[in-house]
Amino acid sequence: MTASELPVLLCERAGGVLTLRLNRPQAMNALDGALCQALLRELDAAAADAQVRCVVLAGAGRAFCAGQDLRDPAVAPGGAPKDLGEVVASRYRPLVLRLRSMPVPTLAAVGGVAAGAGAALALMCDIVVARRSASFVQAFAAIALIPDSGSTWLLPRLAGRARALGLAMLGDKLPAAQAEAFGLIWKCVDDEGFEAEAAALAARLAAQPARALARTRALIDAGAACALEQALDAEAQAQRDLGFAGDYAEGVAAFAQKRAPRFTDR
Ligand code: T3D
Numbered sequence: 386m387t388a389s390e391l392p393v394l395l396c397e398r399a400g401g402v403l404t405l406r407l408n409r410p411q412a413m414n415a416l417d418g419a420l421c422q423a424l425l426r427e428l429d430a431a432a433a434d435a436q437v438r439c440v441v442l443a444g445a446g447r448a449f450c451a452g453q454d455l456r457d458p459a460v461a462p463g464g465a466p467k468d469l470g471e472v473v474a475s476r477y478r479p480l481v482l483r484l485r486s487m488p489v490p491t492l493a494a495v496g497g498v499a500a501g502a503g504a505a506l507a508l509m510c511d512i513v514v515a516r517r518s519a520s521f522v523q524a525f526a527a528i529a530l531i532p533d534s535g536s537t538w539l540l541p542r543l544a545g546r547a548r549a550l551g552l553a554m555l556g557d558k559l560p561a562a563q564a565e566a567f568g569l570i571w572k573c574v575d576d577e578g579f580e581a582e583a584a585a586l587a588a589r590l591a592a593q594p595a596r597a598l599a600r601t602r603a604l605i606d607a608g609a610a611c612a613l614e615q616a617l618d619a620e621a622q623a624q625r626d627l628g629f630a631g632d633y634a635e636g637v638a639a640f641a642q643k644r645a646p647r648f649t650d651r
Contacts, residue, residue, distance in 0.1 A: 392423075393417075394406065399584075403441070404441040404443055405442055410445045413451035413497075414449065415452060415503075416453055418476065428483045428484065432487055438592075442491065447496075450500070450502075452503040453472070481505065484510060485602070490593065491509075491511045493506070494514055494580075495515035497516065500523075501522070501524040505533070506534065514572045514573075514574055517561050518561070520558040540553065540569075543567075592648070593648065594648040632649065
């Protein structure tokens with residue numbers, strides 16, 4: 386099978402964990418139209434599938450994702466001018482919004498370099514673990530673009546303005562350990578233990594109460610842009626809704642019976 390015949394996205398299921406593995410290793414899993422479409426399609430399907438309780442984003446081969454495929458005719462300079470605004474609006478906007486509104490927790494398992502929009506997709510996940518040898522690159526300035534796919538929104542929120550600007554303007558490779566120290570990611574994991582730790586974390590997330598976790602994400606995101614009074618009101622509404630749901634009764638029963646809970650709500 387030639388590289389162009391391989392599926393650009395691999396979908397792997399293990400219990401409630403769905404791993405979506407970007408599979409264009411010959412191009413460091415750079416994102417072309419087909420890969421963006423496949424990713425959105427599978428995320429939509431996962432959102433609608435009650436059996437999926439955690440989605441993992443990963444990459445095949447030595448990279449996580451090198452961002453937009455710069456060889457893609459839709460963006461490559463030359464010939465007619467390319468509308469990059471249209472590319473980011475039609476490909477990356479829906480992916481970012483889909484990730485941030487998944488009804489289940491999302492985990493990025495960053496096993497190699499994550500650059501440009503690839504870094505953005507990883508950092509948009511709820512929890513990001515990275516192999517110690519992996520790195521994050523705001524690759525945009527090197528090609529005279531701005532950080533897109535929500536990066537100008539996310540980077541200062543995660544790392545603060547000074548670091549966001551330093552990362553964006555200098556475009557240096559940020560090693561995973563420093564990404565952890567900057568607060569960009571949850572954890573940097575030694576290379577040998579990386580796959581096992583990512584799998585264990587995904588299994589743990591899959592056993593958590595998905596509906597409560599999705600509400601938690603939504604509240605934390607909304608809380609960054611609202612007054613305390615609004616945040617308190619939104620929390621009360623969420624707690625009201627969750628209190629009426631089955632997982633709450635199950636969690637309290639499991640606590641009383643000293644057993645592990647079996648959460649099912651989404
Ligand atoms: O422009 C728009 O379309 C708007 C949308 C923007 C969203 C974006 O994501 S813009 C940012 C696009 N990404 C980049 O600019 C990253 C470019 N790549 C790099 O900076 C480096 O390759 C990496 C830091 C990712 C990795 O460096 P390194 O030294 O480990 O690998 P390498 O030797 O540079 O690359 C290995 C191969 O992958 C090489 O191919 P070759 O020469 O062996 O045939 C390289 O060309 C290819 N590759 C890497 N990144 C891309 C890519 N091919 C296509 N598109 C890429 N983005």
